Amino acid sequence: MVSMVTAETRRDASPLSVADAERLAEIMQALASPARLRILSMLSARPSTVTELSEQLQIGQTTVSNHLRLLRHLSLVTGSRAGRHIHYSLFDDHVTELLDEAIGHLEHLPRGG
Template identity: 50%
Template sequence: MGHGRDGAAATTLAPAGVEAIARTMHALSTPSRVQLLLRLRVEPRTVGELVEDVGMEQSAVSHQLRVLRHLGLVVGERAGRQIRYRLHDDHVAQLLDEAVFHVEHLTAATPSE
């Protein structure tokens, strides 16, 4: 799962590592950021394409991408006059996959009200 010994996730981290994890999880606490990450999970997109995909204002998409880029979850690559954004790496995709799996697992285990 992680990069610990023998592929096991670390069970302890230095305070700076714990803070970095908390910042990453905080980024995932915003539905608009999750929407953008899930869309980028499919394929790289420009800001304009993401605006159409998720129905947000261009300034809001740009702001959320700036936050995600700062946290190392997405990267932008210039393509002519535009920037195409994509997930930083497969670890971000795995993080999203696990979050989706967890929510689906909870939903299946919880009876409808």
């Protein structure tokens, strides 16, 4: 069972430690890239290779690989080797929930620009 942190439980929690705040800021900075968000969005639908991601998103393979390296370092994605190819997927359900919540929030924002 996945436990959800509600506003109520978050208010009762102690403040983030310096180390946790720095790690979370690093993850949030990674999520600030439109290309990385698009990669995560594709991986939420199904595992994909660098080639598949590159073709679908129309981003160069080197660029996709660099983004995936950072996302792996932050434990947002994982890769499993199948022969010569690595199939990337989201690290776990927490990443899926984080992405879904962010997209859900976007849908509630007023359209502007």
